[in-house]
Amino acid sequence: MEAKEILKAHVAKIATLTDEQFDYFFSHFKQQRFQKGQALITEGDKVDCEYFVLSGCLKSFFINDDLKMFILQFAMPTWWASDYNALYNNTKATINVDCITDTEVLSLSNDDREKLCNELHNAEHFFRWRTNKGYVAAQKRLLSFMNNNVKYRYEELLKLYPELYNIVPKNLIAAYLGVSRETLSRLYNT
Amino acid sequence: MEAKEILKAHVAKIATLTDEQFDYFFSHFKQQRFQKGQALITEGDKVDCEYFVLSGCLKSFFINDDLKMFILQFAMPTWWASDYNALYNNTKATINVDCITDTEVLSLSNDDREKLCNELHNAEHFFRWRTNKGYVAAQKRLLSFMNNNVKYRYEELLKLYPELYNIVPKNLIAAYLGVSRETLSRLYNT
Structure with a gap:
């Protein structure tokens, strides 16, 4: 399946966009390929983008004060990943995101997401529910850890x-x- | 400050609603008082509402298999609390929410939130950013725990x-x- 179709099917599970609206929505994404082991976000980086996984697998992780690695999340196809704290608050990354396998993503900048949400009520609806699901996953992750x-x-x-x-x-x-x-x-x- | 003013100031930090829009928005909330120790959500409950704290303090918590209590979140004034997993997925509560002190809240049902988001683009914007912030807080909580x-x-x-x-x-x-x-x-x- 093409990148556009994968994203379209993903968005359609949450929000109803016309073909014209989706074409416009999609035009703000940029397709990128990364190799196994390559870093998308490194601690200390400025973070501008979030990533929608098309193929492959990402991990977001954190090294604690005892140099022990903790994995916050694996991101498989149709999952999203970024350092959302850094992205939303315009601060430097405190976590790392890299590739477990060769990975293809669609990246979306913070500015373009806000522009789309402002212009299309349905895009705002999509991103609200995308984050609702992410919030619940983060909560479950915390419970699972506890x-x-x-x-x-x-x-x-x-x-x-x-x-x-x-x-x-x-x-x-x-x-x-x-x-x-x-x-x-x-x-x-x- | 009155309940309405507290919510209005909170919403205004994120979204711009006209006075008429805010009156309509506010008309969907229900003011409730709970006493110290009283439970708003108990494991196994059906969860219909989320709570915006006006005064007092809530805790959401979880008892693990070794009967050890873990607190996921404290909710002080202008914080929101619920079992969002249960609320969003229409499943039974897996966490508890109760009052550390006497607490006043504004409750909003799941249906009314969705109705407001559908009717008012600005309300959808507000709730998207409310959840974005919640997501980041949950992520930080997990990092802090790790x-x-x-x-x-x-x-x-x-x-x-x-x-x-x-x-x-x-x-x-x-x-x-x-x-x-x-x-x-x-x-x-x-």
Whole structure:
């Protein structure tokens, strides 16, 4: 499927745009390819864009004071990723976003998103519900992190991202769950 | 300040509504008073409303499998609270919301929020940015939880909620930080 069709199908799940409106909406996105390991956002960067994943997989992560990596989110196709704190508040990135595999995205600048939301009520509706879903996912992520039942959280993760198991190295799954690679191995013989 | 004025000032920080539009917007809210300790949402409940705090303080919390309480959020005046996962997805509550002190709120039903967003582009703009800010707060909360530097997190908490220290018992602050009451005492002689 072409980039435009992928985005169109994604938007149509939430908001109704006419073909003309969608063409205009789409004209503000820029298609980009990144290679495995390449960084889209690095801590300390100025953040101008958010990314809609077309193919591949991103991770957003954070290195804590003990140099331990925590993964906030994996972004698979039709997921969005950015450092939204930095993007919305015009501050420097405090998290990193990079590619687990070669990845294709559509990027949208902060200014263009606000312009689209201002010009098209339906675009504003789309982005409101996009963020509502993101908010709920972030809340669930926090609850999952607080609930110290690793088995439950591991199964929840695979339910949320069924394809993950084949794509993502086990050490990154451990970093998402907040446990050591050894703990994960012990529990699942992975 | 009256309830209407408090909400009006809050909305005006994000969106521009005419007086007539705001009167209409406000007519969908219902003012309610709750007593210290009273529950607004209990795990397993059907969730219909979200709450805008006028005075007092709410906490949203979760009891994990080891019966340990974790506080997701404190909601002070002009903050919003609900179980948004349950509210948006029409599922049963997985978290609890109750009153740390006597609390006055304005409640808004899910249906009325959607109706307002549909009828008024500016209301949709307001709620989009309200949720954007909530999303960023949830992300920061997760980062703060992952970063195991308790001292940093404690100071961050008091920066975020300066009035908290006087309102909230220390055991609840510990439950927010994810540490024991004893650890908090040892660090701060509180």
